[in-house]
Amino acid sequence: MAQPGRPRSEQARRTILAAAAKLVARNGYGELTMEGIATEAGVSKQTIYRWWSTKAEVVLEAVNEGAAEMAAVPDSGSLADDLRLFLRRTVDATTPVNRRLLASLMAAAQLDDQFAKSFRTGFLASRRRELRGMLARAQERGEIAASVDLDQLVEVVYALLWYRILVQHGPLDRRFGRQVADSVLRLSRAA
Amino acid sequence: MAQPGRPRSEQARRTILAAAAKLVARNGYGELTMEGIATEAGVSKQTIYRWWSTKAEVVLEAVNEGAAEMAAVPDSGSLADDLRLFLRRTVDATTPVNRRLLASLMAAAQLDDQFAKSFRTGFLASRRRELRGMLARAQERGEIAASVDLDQLVEVVYALLWYRILVQHGPLDRRFGRQVADSVLRLSRAA
DNA sequence: AATATAACAGGACGGGCCGTCCCGTAATAT
DNA sequence: ATATTACGGGACGGCCCGTCCTGTTATATT
Structure with a gap:
């Protein structure tokens, strides 16, 4: 079926997006850091960088995720x-x-x-x-x-x-x- | 007349604003740093922080300065x-x-x-x-x-x-x- | 069941910039 | 002459960067 090896954790993905959205809501995008997202999500930094290269991309996916029921x-x-x-x-x-x-x-x-x-x-x-x-x-x-x-x-x-x-x-x-x-x-x- | 002490250097002020504008034009605001402005302007960091508290304020004054002949x-x-x-x-x-x-x-x-x-x-x-x-x-x-x-x-x-x-x-x-x-x-x- | 593969958590690393502080010097008012 | 303030230069601890390494876990293949 798929590639061998451990599959990507869907839970980690959702947790990361939720953590990013929560931190932006709390302290604003200017205070948002990759380390902060990792800590808030209880995730390794490497796990974030494996799938996103910047915090902007994380937030963009979080927005798209939340906008499934978009107008x-x-x-x-x-x-x-x-x-x-x-x-x-x-x-x-x-x-x-x-x-x-x-x-x-x-x-x-x-x-x-x-x-x-x-x-x-x-x-x-x-x-x-x-x-x-x-x-x-x-x-x-x-x-x-x-x-x-x-x-x-x-x-x-x-x-x-x-x-x-x-x-x-x-x-x-x-x-x-x-x-x-x-x-x-x-x-x-x-x- | 004014307060005692050495007066503020108008030349340093202009040089700082010009340096900030130049660096934003060259590399964008995301790459702009206080240290970079200081180096480009040939000025001490302290001299910048004495009059502005963030790089945004520096850029704002640079814009206002250049917009004297504003529409x-x-x-x-x-x-x-x-x-x-x-x-x-x-x-x-x-x-x-x-x-x-x-x-x-x-x-x-x-x-x-x-x-x-x-x-x-x-x-x-x-x-x-x-x-x-x-x-x-x-x-x-x-x-x-x-x-x-x-x-x-x-x-x-x-x-x-x-x-x-x-x-x-x-x-x-x-x-x-x-x-x-x-x-x-x-x-x-x-x- | 054994093996290869890839994601995971955790942590260490050098590097850049932060904002502040201290120094010696220069320029002004009193 | 003295007090006061700005200046250039540089040092400092601290935060976050992006990368790397280690040991573990979850899957596909054989």
Whole structure:
């Protein structure tokens, strides 16, 4: 079947991701260290380095793990309904802990060019694709004029979400989600 | 006149800020160290720590220093002209080096809560105030309906700018500046 | 059952940078 | 002349880095 030798411990993997998330939530990404994760998880440092090369990659996998039930893109046949529901789910999923984890990833991307590339082409791009698909369906239905640039609309959504995540000058609540949805809907109707 | 004792060396101050900017431009904020700044500037570590407590503060002052000629907010009497000129000046000022410095500050704010507070209430808030003043004048002239929330418009501008600075999935050029201006102008006209 | 293989926990290692301290010297006000 | 403060240079213990080694454990193959 698989390779010979002792198989990877799934429990160790989960414990490490949970420890990283817990430590970021408690002390912030700036205080996070590989040694701290190992100690918190009751694991050897070698076990972490065997599967991840930086703490940013550990946190990224922890985020992806916790985002299994991530906001599925709705498809009701109405752009307004879909957009509002998508943003409601998104802001609901962005708990204070998740907000801090996401902010950590964006910070790590500014400190490490290699991680930045995987973060952009992986995590960020896949989210953009999902939203763009929703808008493309609306455009095919005629709810958005063919002249409107869908990428610009996607950009407005994620720019507003990330700005709020990073700057924190206001709450990431349902009211904010409605404001974002309404702004994008207005832009989708304009020439 | 002033206190007794040797006065602070203005030359050392400038040299330190220049060294920090140079090192960030060369190797990125993640590689920046206090010792590296001291060595590059030909200065004692103590001289840096006497005036700044973290490398983030050094970089922040370097940015503020280089942004003395920062985009002054225009006031021509036309919202469209003012907004387009403001964004043209802003993207022109955001050279690759400045982009990297700004991204470093946003990253540092995610790593250090204390710096985050000063960054938000100082640097970021003052930029928002300037732009908001421009929009408020337009609203008084009747170019923007009284029902429009100016803070939301300001947020769209800086969210789009920062998203592009941080994610770098497209160029920060004049074309992008025009797109941002046009989006905000459309939102300012919508109900 | 014996053997090869690979992950595991634990710990040791040199190295880099941290932040602080001390020194002798230089530049200013009194 | 004296007090005061900044300066360059360098030394210090401490934390975390990333790697390596050891002995043990869990699997596949023979």
